[in-house]
Amino acid sequence: MNAPRELADLPYAELLQPHRGGLAAGRRYDTVRLDDLTLQDERAEDTLFLECAITQCAITGGSLRAARFNEVWIQGTRLVGTDCAQTNWLDSTADSCVLAGTEAHGAQLRRVTFRQCKFDSVNLRAATLREVRFEDCVLRDVDLGGARLTDVSFPGTALERLRLARATLKRVDLTGAGRLDLADGYDALSGALINSAQLVELAPALAGALGIEVADG
Template sequence: MTVPEEIADLSYANFLRPHEGPLTAEGDYDTLHFDRLTFEGDSAGGARFLESAVTDCVFADARLRRARFNNVWITGTRFTGVSLAETDWLDSWLTGCSLAGVESFGAVLRRVVFRRCKLDSVNLRSAALHEVAFEDCVLRDVDFGEARLDRVTFPGSTLERARLGRATLEKADLRGALAIDLADGYESLRGAIVGSVQLLDLAPALARMLGITVKDR
């Protein structure tokens, strides 16, 4: 999926209108441009965002549980302590964004691209990721426990202390990842695609998991 580099690349760019004011629960946000705005403590559960752009905004302690994002372009935006639990994402892009302490458990992401993003302590437990790409990202302490990763890719990304306990991986492609460091869930790598060099790096942990003792004379 081609990632728009600037707002003019969006098919709906000419229809965007500036947004003003707070976010509200069950709100409808269609063809809006959220630019350099701060949403602190806003409660917008069940809100719907369609063909909109978010540029250089701050979301802090906002509540967006069960919100829907369809064809939304987000760039240069910070999410801190935000609830995105059980949200639904389709055909959306996040570029140069920072997500810290974000709750995204039970979320559904389909054809979503994260590019040059930092994800720190993001909870994606029981989430469903389908054709999601993490491009040149840093994923630190991200929890994929019990999640389903279907055709998820990590080109140029670094995984630090990622959790995969009881996750299901189907054609999840780790070959482009720069580093794979798991806090748990090595057994969940069944169904993943890795390169030969990565397999050598993972071998000691896999051996420990299987109870294999490796000794040279």
């Protein structure tokens, strides 16, 4: 998955037109750029963003529920307390973004790259992630309970109090994670690849989750 690293790398970069004003529900936004906008309590449910760029924006509250993001570049943008439940993400990249208190349960993500992003108290319960890469990110108190993860990797990413209860993992590579700290869902690791150092660090919690008593001497 060769994600673009700069806005200029986008095949549609020269076609982008500036967008002014707010967002509206059920609209189609095609090859537009939202740049340096402050959007608060916007209602943009069931919206399609196609080959768009969202840069240096602050999105607070509001709803993007069931919105679709196809080939979208998002950079330097903050989403705080925004409803992103049941959104659909395809062939998109988020770079240097912050998601805090974001509701994204039931979201569908495929071929998505998050680079140097911070996730704080993000709800991804029952989400589906396929071919997703978290590169040099921080995931703190992220809830992936009941989610399905396939071909997901976390190079250089710190996972703090990650929730995996009832999650299903398949070909999930955790070996490159800078930190691996689970709040629950240790049994979900049966579908993950970890390294020997991570295994040693997780051993006490794994033993507890499996009901194994450890006694020395």
